[in-house]
Amino acid sequence: MNGVAMHIANGIVNAQVSAIFAAVAAAALAICVWRGRADLDDRLAPMAGLVAAFIFAVQMLNFQVLPGVSGHLLGGTLAVVLVGPWVGALCVSTVLIIQCLLFADGGLTALGLNITNMALVGTAAGYLLVAGLLRILPKTPRGVAITAFVASVVSVVIASQMFVIEYALGGTTELNLTTIAGTMAGAHVLIGIGEGLIAAVTVATVARVRPDLVYALRRFRKTASPVPAVPAPAVGGVA
Amino acid sequence: MKKRLGWFIAGGLLVAALLAGVVSSFASSSPDGLDAAARKGCTFDADDNITGGTCMVQQEQDHQMKDSPLADYGIKGIDNEFLSTGLSGVLGVAVTFAIGGGVFWLVRRRGGSSNEHTEGATSA
Known part of the structure; x- marks a missing residue:
């Protein structure tokens, strides 16, 4: 067995269910490329590369959450705040694919499961919370930090429960699912708090240094249309 | 209004390289x-x-890539754990930025005037 395993390994979930989620992940990533192109311009593209590289780096930093249990950032919420939901999901996927192919972390068979949990579900949950919270909280470094913290905690727990669903569908060992759900949720509340702190410090720093590079500060205007992919008309937007 | 993006990206990559290259050796080894x-x-x-x-x-x-030279966040052949982990981390940051940034650059939206894209700095 590997010394360093951070994602779902091969054989934990059976081949059929893994294949289904591989197909789901592939389809979702195609949609993300399609929708993300609307956001990806000459400035966002290098920024997205940096966000992926940064998430790769921080995922190496396992922090202790319980005796004998550690955790690391998943990064979905952080990516949403900095580069938006579609490109954000692609950033996390990039990291997971590179970790799988080069660093033997997260099984190749399980890649669809890992992408679904961390890049799709984690990012989607983070996005919904960020979009909601930024309608209430001020668009300041502090406001965006609080947003990132809360959204991270919730999104990490939801991502962890997505694994439980996958295990319920195709787990290879007969085990009590309620126990698994409880164990996963408990550990991931703590991991989410760690992730939330890292994400909050990161987005607050970027918001202070270069607010123009924070996607969440450009979008989610209080008067904007509910669909963020369509830029609101600049004229007449008086609150 | 167009501030230099290059310096910010370079600074961010430096931070990422330090985290993956140095701080990673102090990370928890618990599962x-x-x-x-x-x-x-x-x-x-x-x-x-x-x-x-x-x-x-x-x-x-077993992982299909378990014989990868970078398997388990180390570099095959380097016995010093600090060096092995750190170098694999720096390499990972570089590869992720190159591949991720490269793909994003290739699929980006081209030729759009900057007006159709509301830049936060103008109305902040």
Whole structure:
């Protein structure tokens, strides 16, 4: 067995269910490329590369959450705040694919499961919370930090429960699912708090240094249309 | 209004390289939340082989890329753990930025005037 395993390994979930989620992940990533192109311009593209590289780096930093249990950032919420939901999901996927192919972390068979949990579900949950919270909280470094913290905690727990669903569908060992759900949720509340702190410090720093590079500060205007992919008309937007 | 992006990206990459190259050696080596849950219920010997019990990792199979020169966040052939982990981390940051940034650059939206894209700095 590997010394360093951070994602779902091969054989934990059976081949059929893994294949289904591989197909789901592939389809979702195609949609993300399609929708993300609307956001990806000459400035966002290098920024997205940096966000992926940064998430790769921080995922190496396992922090202790319980005796004998550690955790690391998943990064979905952080990516949403900095580069938006579609490109954000692609950033996390990039990291997971590179970790799988080069660093033997997260099984190749399980890649669809890992992408679904961390890049799709984690990012989607983070996005919904960020979009909601930024309608209430001020668009300041502090406001965006609080947003990132809360959204991270919730999104990490939801991502962890997505694994439980996958295990319920195709787990290879007969085990009590309620126990698994409880164990996963408990550990991931703590991991989410760690992730939330890292994400909050990161987005607050970027918001202070270069607010123009924070996607969440450009979008989610209080008067904007509910669909963020369509830029609101600049004229007449008086609150 | 167009501030230099290059310096910010360079600075960000430097921070990422330091985190992956230096701080990573001080990271916890305990199994993470998922791995710990997957091992719960089994007992392990010193070589990490299952000695009894029932747990998720019982049916775990080897990774297809386990012979990768960078497998398990180290560099094959470098025995010094600090160097091995750190260099693999820096390499990972570089590769992720190159591949990720490269793909994003290739699929980006071209030729759009900057007006159709509301820049936050103008109305902040």
